[in-house]
Amino acid sequence: MKKLGLLVMPLMAISLLASCGGGNKPEPTEDVKFSADTSVTLDESKTIANITLDWTPIDRSIECRAFTFALRSQSISATVTPIEEVGFPPFNLTVTFASPLSKDDIGDLKFHYNDKIAKKEGEAKIENIGVKLPVVPTYTITWVNYNDDVLEVDENVQKGDMPHYDGKTPTRPNEGEHVYTFGGWSPEIVPASESTTYEAVYIPSYTTIDISIPEKADDYKFEFDYTAKATKTIKVDWGDGKTANAYASHTYDNPGDYKIIIDNIVNLKLLLGYDCNNYVTSIYLGNYITSISDKAFFNCYSLASIIIPNSVTSIGGSAFYNCSSLASIIIPNSVTSMGNFAFNGCSSLTSIIIPSSITSIASCAFSSCSSLNSVTIPNSVTSIGDDAFYPCNALTNVDLTNFTTQDEIPTCATSAFFNCPVTFEVASEEVANKFKNSSKGWPNSLDKYHWPGKQKILFKD
Numbered sequence: 001m002k003k004l005g006l007l008v009m010p011l012m013a014i015s016l017l018a019s020c021g022g023g024n025k026p027e028p029t030e031d032v033k034f035s036a037d038t039s040v041t042l043d044e045s046k047t048i049a050n051i052t053l054d055w056t057p058i059d060r061s062i063e064c065r066a067f068t069f070a071l072r073s074q075s076i077s078a079t080v081t082p083i084e085e086v087g088f089p090p091f092n093l094t095v096t097f098a099s100p101l102s103k104d105d106i107g108d109l110k111f112h113y114n115d116k117i118a119k120k121e122g123e124a125k126i127e128n129i130g131v132k133l134p135v136v137p138t139y140t141i142t143w144v145n146y147n148d149d150v151l152e153v154d155e156n157v158q159k160g161d162m163p164h165y166d167g168k169t170p171t172r173p174n175e176g177e178h179v180y181t182f183g184g185w186s187p188e189i190v191p192a193s194e195s196t197t198y199e200a201v202y203i204p205s206y207t208t209i210d211i212s213i214p215e216k217a218d219d220y221k222f223e224f225d226y227t228a229k230a231t232k233t234i235k236v237d238w239g240d241g242k243t244a245n246a247y248a249s250h251t252y253d254n255p256g257d258y259k260i261i262i263d264n265i266v267n268l269k270l271l272l273g274y275d276c277n278n279y280v281t282s283i284y285l286g287n288y289i290t291s292i293s294d295k296a297f298f299n300c301y302s303l304a305s306i307i308i309p310n311s312v313t314s315i316g317g318s319a320f321y322n323c324s325s326l327a328s329i330i331i332p333n334s335v336t337s338m339g340n341f342a343f344n345g346c347s348s349l350t351s352i353i354i355p356s357s358i359t360s361i362a363s364c365a366f367s368s369c370s371s372l373n374s375v376t377i378p379n380s381v382t383s384i385g386d387d388a389f390y391p392c393n394a395l396t397n398v399d400l401t402n403f404t405t406q407d408e409i410p411t412c413a414t415s416a417f418f419n420c421p422v423t424f425e426v427a428s429e430e431v432a433n434k435f436k437n438s439s440k441g442w443p444n445s446l447d448k449y450h451w452p453g454k455q456k457i458l459f460k461d
């Protein structure tokens with residue numbers, strides 16, 4: 001349990017009630033003097049307190065046992081540990097309350113003692129302990145534009161709260177024909193844990209391609225196919241000081257790394273079977289791009305990263321087929337369809353989050369993604385096609401916690417997760433039973449040929 005801080009609470013009163021088992025209660029002798037110091041730390045759940053109990057004089061041989069704690073402001077029961085232990089101060093006690101406490105709750109901590117010098121037993125009580133809530137750290141969240149202009153400052157954002165920008169959508173002026181569209185914030189917004197500055201990120205209208213031409217290449221030529229934006233002329237900066245209009249082929253004088261900038265295109269497609277496809281290391285699609293066509297980046301073995309803007313609505317069949325260096329990809333919520341074999345053979349991918357805009361996971365969409373270990377599927381998905389994740393041998397977790405009702409359960413092809421050692425994680429045991437009994441292709445308690453003994457559906461506890 002994580003502690004938020006140490007709250008020192010003064011002892012308000014101590015009364016000594018002499019007791020001796022079940023007999024008469026002798027009065028304590030005058031030389032029995034207690035002064036106590038109590039410190040309390042309340043956890044985030046407001047149900048557990050750690051209490052350190054100490055007192056003076058420390059030179060007396062006084063044993064204590066049987067600690068109890070009772071709230072007096074309302075009927076909330078409490079359990080104290082250790083219980084029935086005999087020892088000497090200081091004591092570290094854990095008090096567990098049946099319900100979360102409020103700042104107005106007060107209580108009494110009572111314990112038995114044995115004064116070995118005076119040969120007296122008694123009962124001491126620390127009265128009116130005010131229960132204080134933990135002090136939650138707060139942070140300052142600053143939102144800035146691309147040029148460091150401050151857009152908004154949010155102060156006193158509590159730890160764990162999700163920062164939220166309340167201002168107008170940030171804008172960036174166009175630069176000639178280059179148009180910029182707001183694309184979110186950097187870094188990614190996460191629950192507050194420290195003071196943070198978020199910078200507005202913009203997606204340009206132009207597309208960039210990073211290439212690396214090796215010395216042993218047969219030639220230093222690069223070319224691509226495209227669809228120009230209506231009424232616009234394609235403009236290409238080849239990254240070596242040369243430019244072109246409406247011409248998608250270029251031969252470099254020397255090997256090396258180049259950044260190609262392409263403006264005014266709505267679709268980009270590399271040419272099948274050309275060695276230059278292997279030169280491509282990263283792609284940043286501009287916000288004029290509206291779709292990724294079939295086999296657009298087919299066999300681009302060296303493609304390690306790609307940015308897809310939220311202007312893209314579809315990803316074609318085999319679009320990223322055998323992009324074996326592609327380690328991660330974010331599919332934006334604007335994408336409503338993905339074709340068959342869209343990411344087949346992307347052997348470096350480790351996780352995928354299907355956006356809530358997708359209703360169907362196509363056949364073989366992620367087949368042969370041998371490093372894929374985690375998939376999140378939203379409840380917008382109604383069907384999962386044949387061999388969609390076959391054979392993803394590292395796939396151990398599929399998050400289905402967004403599905404809660406019988407009607408939401410998608411139809412699943414019996415071969416969709418064939419040879420995947422996967423656990424399907426759902427929201428509750430009740431939902432798990434709905435999946436097992438849905439007659440929509442999901443595994444039940446009996447092993448089937450298409451579910452060879454390794455798949456199981458577990459509820460998230």
